[in-house]
Amino acid sequence: MEPLEITEKNDVVVRFSGDSGDGMQLVGNIFSTVSATVGNSISTFPDFPADIRAPQGSLTGVSGFQVHIGSEQVFTPGDLCDVLVAMNAAALKTQYRYAKSGATIIIDTNAFSPADLKKAEFQTDDYLGEMNINPDHVVACPLTQMVKDCLADSGMDPKSILKCRNMFALGLVCWLFDRDLDIAYNYIKDKFAKKPDIADANIKVIQAGYNYGHNTHSSAVGVHRIETKNKVPGRYMDITGNKATAYGLIAAAEKAGLKLYLGSYPITPATDILHELSKHKSLGVTTVQCEDEIAGCSSALGASFAGALAVTSTSGPGICLKSEAINLAVIMELPLVVIDVQRGGPATGLPTKSEQTDLLQVLFGRNGESPLPVIAATSPTDCFDAAYQACKIALEHMTPVVLLTDGYIANGSGALKLPQLDQYPTINPPYVPEQLKETWTPYMRTNNGTRYWAIPGREGFEHILGGLEKDCNTGAISTNPENHDLMTRLRKQKIENIDVPDLEVIGDKDDADLLIVGFGGTYGHLRAVLEELRNQGQKVAQAHFKYISPLPKNTADVMKRYKKVVVAEQNMGQLASYLRMKIDGFVPYQYNLVNGQPFVVSELAKSFSNMINDN
Amino acid sequence: MEAKDYKKGQPRWCPGCGDHFFLASLHKAMAELGIAPKDIAVISGIGCSSRLPHYMATYGMNTIHGRAAAIATGCKIANPNLAVWQISGDGDGLAIGGNHFIHANRRNININMILLNNRIYGLTKGQYSPTSPRGFVSKSSPYGTVEDPFRPAELCFGARGHFFARAVATDAPGTVEILKAAYNHKGSAVCEILQNCVIFNNGTHDSVYSKEGRAKNAIYLRHGEKMIFGENNEFGIAQDGFGLKIVSSDDPSVLVHDAHCADNTLQLKLAEMEAPFPIALGVIRDVEAPTYDDCIISQIEEVKEQKKYHNFAELLETNDIWTVE
Numbered sequence: 001m002e003p004l005e006i007t008e009k010n011d012v013v014v015r016f017s018g019d020s021g022d023g024m025q026l027v028g029n030i031f032s033t034v035s036a037t038v039g040n041s042i043s044t045f046p047d048f049p050a051d052i053r054a055p056q057g058s059l060t061g062v063s064g065f066q067v068h069i070g071s072e073q074v075f076t077p078g079d080l081c082d083v084l085v086a087m088n089a090a091a092l093k094t095q096y097r098y099a100k101s102g103a104t105i106i107i108d109t110n111a112f113s114p115a116d117l118k119k120a121e122f123q124t125d126d127y128l129g130e131m132n133i134n135p136d137h138v139v140a141c142p143l144t145q146m147v148k149d150c151l152a153d154s155g156m157d158p159k160s161i162l163k164c165r166n167m168f169a170l171g172l173v174c175w176l177f178d179r180d181l182d183i184a185y186n187y188i189k190d191k192f193a194k195k196p197d198i199a200d201a202n203i204k205v206i207q208a209g210y211n212y213g214h215n216t217h218s219s220a221v222g223v224h225r226i227e228t229k230n231k232v233p234g235r236y237m238d239i240t241g242n243k244a245t246a247y248g249l250i251a252a253a254e255k256a257g258l259k260l261y262l263g264s265y266p267i268t269p270a271t272d273i274l275h276e277l278s279k280h281k282s283l284g285v286t287t288v289q290c291e292d293e294i295a296g297c298s299s300a301l302g303a304s305f306a307g308a309l310a311v312t313s314t315s316g317p318g319i320c321l322k323s324e325a326i327n328l329a330v331i332m333e334l335p336l337v338v339i340d341v342q343r344g345g346p347a348t349g350l351p352t353k354s355e356q357t358d359l360l361q362v363l364f365g366r367n368g369e370s371p372l373p374v375i376a377a378t379s380p381t382d383c384f385d386a387a388y389q390a391c392k393i394a395l396e397h398m399t400p401v402v403l404l405t406d407g408y409i410a411n412g413s414g415a416l417k418l419p420q421l422d423q424y425p426t427i428n429p430p431y432v433p434e435q436l437k438e439t440w441t442p443y444m445r446t447n448n449g450t451r452y453w454a455i456p457g458r459e460g461f462e463h464i465l466g467g468l469e470k471d472c473n474t475g476a477i478s479t480n481p482e483n484h485d486l487m488t489r490l491r492k493q494k495i496e497n498i499d500v501p502d503l504e505v506i507g508d509k510d511d512a513d514l515l516i517v518g519f520g521g522t523y524g525h526l527r528a529v530l531e532e533l534r535n536q537g538q539k540v541a542q543a544h545f546k547y548i549s550p551l552p553k554n555t556a557d558v559m560k561r562y563k564k565v566v567v568a569e570q571n572m573g574q575l576a577s578y579l580r581m582k583i584d585g586f587v588p589y590q591y592n593l594v595n596g597q598p599f600v601v602s603e604l605a606k607s608f609s610n611m612i613n614d615n
Numbered sequence: 616m617e618a619k620d621y622k623k624g625q626p627r628w629c630p631g632c633g634d635h636f637f638l639a640s641l642h643k644a645m646a647e648l649g650i651a652p653k654d655i656a657v658i659s660g661i662g663c664s665s666r667l668p669h670y671m672a673t674y675g676m677n678t679i680h681g682r683a684a685a686i687a688t689g690c691k692i693a694n695p696n697l698a699v700w701q702i703s704g705d706g707d708g709l710a711i712g713g714n715h716f717i718h719a720n721r722r723n724i725n726i727n728m729i730l731l732n733n734r735i736y737g738l739t740k741g742q743y744s745p746t747s748p749r750g751f752v753s754k755s756s757p758y759g760t761v762e763d764p765f766r767p768a769e770l771c772f773g774a775r776g777h778f779f780a781r782a783v784a785t786d787a788p789g790t791v792e793i794l795k796a797a798y799n800h801k802g803s804a805v806c807e808i809l810q811n812c813v814i815f816n817n818g819t820h821d822s823v824y825s826k827e828g829r830a831k832n833a834i835y836l837r838h839g840e841k842m843i844f845g846e847n848n849e850f851g852i853a854q855d856g857f858g859l860k861i862v863s864s865d866d867p868s869v870l871v872h873d874a875h876c877a878d879n880t881l882q883l884k885l886a887e888m889e890a891p892f893p894i895a896l897g898v899i900r901d902v903e904a905p906t907y908d909d910c911i912i913s914q915i916e917e918v919k920e921q922k923k924y925h926n927f928a929e930l931l932e933t934n935d936i937w938t939v940e
Contacts, residue, residue, distance in 0.1 A: 033935060036937065037937040039939045187935065190935070231939045231940070232939065233938075233939050233940055234938070234939060235936050235937070235938050235939075236936065236937055236938075236939060237931070237934040237935060237936050237937075238934075238935070239934075247927075247930070247931075250927055250930065251927050254926060254927045259693060261689065261692070261693050263689055280930065281914060281915045281918035281919070281922075282915075282918045282919045282921070282922035282924060282925055283924070283925065283926065283927070283930060284915060284919075286692060286693070286911060286915070288688070288689070288692060288911075290685065290688075290718075291685075291714055291715065291718035292714060294682065294685065295682070295685035295688070295714070295715055295718070298678075298679075298682040298685035298686045298689065298715075299685050299686065299688045299689030299692070300689055301678075301686055301689065302658070302676075302685070302686035302687060302688060302689030302690035302691075302693070303689035303690065303692065303693035304689075304693075305656070305674075305676060305686075305689075305690055306656070306689070306690045306691075306693035306694035306697060307693065307694060308693040308694075310689070310693070324679050324682075325679065325682060327679075328678055328679050332676070418931050418936065419931075421927055421928065456653070456654070456656050456674040456690075456694065456697055457653055457654060457694065457696065457697070458653060459651070459653040460653075461653075462652050462653055462672055462673050462674050463674065463675075464623075464657075464668045464669055464671065464674075464675045464676065464677060465675075465676050465677075466668070466669075466676055466677030466678060467661070467677065467678055467679050468677065476624070476669075477669060
């Protein structure tokens with residue numbers, strides 16, 4: 001056997017794909033964790049079908065998990081992969097489009113029987129030829145057979161044995177990237193702590209996959225090592241955007257000293273927030289799975305009135321239903337955090353795919369003049385900070401706040417440096433001071449225009465709120481024209497008074513030919529294209545919106561500083577039109593894509609180059 | 616505490632509206648129960664009757680159409696120490712808010728759910744409601760409705776409700792009695808108040824609206840007491856196969872009311888009586904069952920005992936953590 005040749009690489013993208021029952025998300029997660037544990041930067045993207053279990057082996061049932069690992073910071077899960085694992089014919093058929101030319105393709109030859117090929121709609125048995133795949137780049141291994149052989153003496157039934165196929169692929173990929181198997185073993189032992197037999201079988205199969213790679217290392221592949229540079233020391237965990245959102249809410253409730261209440265209704269892709277918070281009763285978290293979206297929001301508003309940190313979580317269709325109750329929170333001036341994990345629309349749209357198409361809905365989709373703060377998280381790990389800030393603003397400014405995330409960052413994961421709560425800003429709601437007891441009325445305001453909060457149970461502050469306009473002095477129902485105009489302005493001013501951080505410009509701040517602008521979950525892709533274009537010698541800068549309402553105070557200044565600005569977003573131009581509305585004479589280029597998939601960095605780079613060269 | 620301690624403002628309802636009578640009874644019931652105004656939240660939806668919180672010196676909210684039960688649910692769960700009274704009309708509670716009505720009953724949230732039933736939409740000036748009888752002529756049904764109404768008790772029981780009581784708005788003692796019983800019942804407690812709309816549905820509950828009418832056409836049900844009615848208590852209610860019949864009050868087969876019976880079959884029969892039977896008033900069903908708010912609190916306490924993490928820092932440590940040196 002030849003000695004192993006190990007090549008160093010800066011970054012690599014691996015895509016695991018198979019039937020939705022093949023456990024691709026699990027091995028993807030394990031591989032990410034193994035890589036992150038050695039200090040690599042990671043960014044992941046699970047891409048699963050809308051159906052829970054489409055027919056086995058069918059094209060619609062293919063589930064994918066892509067992970068980008070890098071020696072330095074990676075910003076996206078990568079456009080195309082360097083290694084594609086295809087556990088069956090349908091996976092090869094649908095996922096090969098995500099492979100770079102020359103990528104290593106790992107297939108299970110046992111899953112390419114004539115019946116499998118037919119289900120995957122191949123015309124002949126020369127499936128590689130049909131897809132123009134160079135056989136030299138293919139590791140074709142009889143994976144299923146080897147798993148069966150490996151566990152022949154285990155006493156497991158055939159069905160359980162087949163469930164371990166994914167672990168063989170994991171072992172093989174771990175070999176490919178010279179990964180320490182002990183980390184994977186520990187993961188497996190934890191996951192199957194109550195089923196040691198299953199843990200042992202999985203570990204045996206991982207080892208078998210690793211050995212297979214080691215023993216056969218064909219010409220198609222060699223071992224790659226991703227070293228870690230520019231490490232930021234600290235303790236880390238892998239976290240998805242939805243989990244980070246849940247953690248941000250828990251942290252904010254603890255900091256504010258309030259009970260956390262979530263009223264919700266299951267909806268893809270937001271449900272994991274409900275799942276996560278429901279686990280943590282030992283922290284006093286109360287979650288109520290309501291009868292509908294409306295009740296999710298309404299009950300949260302009731303909880304807010306009663307003095308809790310109240311949250312409701314949903315996706316776009318749920319926002320439609322919650323709008324009336326959100327508006328009630330606007331006029332009653334009660335704190336409420338509304339989480340919108342955006343997905344493809346309109347209507348039911350593309351439930352498992354990602355878009356940024358709810359921006360104008362959350363800004364303006366309510367009757368009357370109804371201003372509220374909108375924050376958009378920029379990455380899976382940023383969901384933690386964004387959720388914390390959303391709670392802080394809601395509680396301190398007595399207003400509903402919408403936190404926008406999206407299916408892409410909600411399901412994607414990144415390495416979160418463990419947050420230290422004592423380093424986070426304090427949260428101080430404007431509780432009405434006891435000494436105001438004699439003079440207080442419900443719409444009396446603090447210096448920054450915020451209504452005081454009088455929580456039921458306090459003697460002397462009994463009051464009635466409601467959806468009807470109130471007199472600004474007495475708090476009684478009022479239809480007085482001057483009063484309504486004044487209250488409308490006070491509610492607007494209150495939101496405008498909220499302090500948000502200035503927009504930060506990175507890249508060629510002083511002399512960029514193009515400023516790249518986006519909001520929320522596209523941060524990583526736009527950051528990656530910034531690096532790409534600068535590597536090509538272009539002068540570019542980036543400004544990314546996390547705070548959308550109110551806008552950062554320097555927004556107009558930044559937008560007007562550059563001769564060309566492109567607003568790139570996964571919708572038909574919602575941020576661009578909002579900015580045009582807010583900034584006189586602002587005419588940006590637009591890059592709009594609504595295909596339910598993450599941006600592709602190379603396509604962005606090409607398009608932005610054209611804008612730079614456009615006279 | 617006195618009734619005036621719960622009063623605020625000047626009600627704007629039409630003269631003679633049933634809401635005036637009910638409001639006075641609510642003030643009285645609260646005073647008799649002696650709950651401090653600071654510990655009460657009165658939560659309504661939209662409609663004439665939903666203006667009620669504005670006339671309360673307690674905490675409260677006059678919210679949006681149909682959502683009072685959902686808002687009251689969150690309020691009670693977040694602060695179980697509050698006495699929560701949800702006020703809705705028949706449109707607010709059973710049409711646009713029907714879903715929340717049934718689910719609040721199913722969950723058995725410890726709130727008092729007042730249903731002011733005048734069988735009409737008053738605030739929007741006279742359309743038929745989900746409790747208007749078939750054929751009802753209104754502005755939106757000039758040729759009569761072609762749909763059957765909900766019967767609130769049936770809906771409550773169908774949603775597995777554990778408390779249902781009924782009173783006539785003009786009958787202050789009867790109203791105060793069921794309001795106090797509703798408060799003392801742990802769990803969702805539905806009180807149907809039969810009330811008149813003088814403008815758009817005048818006379819809808821005429822048969823029982825006056826004291827004399829009730830003597831003739833109503834029966835007061837009290838747990839453990841014989842079901843006797845009539846101007847001179849001359850009649851009684853007895854079982855007749857799977858149904859009911861009217862018998863002489865001295866007939867040995869006259870039933871004794873059992874509001875605590877878990878099986879609601881007979882209670883439903885009683886609640887749905889209409890002429891020639893008397894209309895049943897009083898507490899028709901009052902059965903103990905675990906409440907959602909109690910259970911959610913005890914579950915939190917149990918999990919706190921079981922789990923080893925009790926703050927955010929400890930939560931973080933439950934994850935797979937790695938250290939970058």
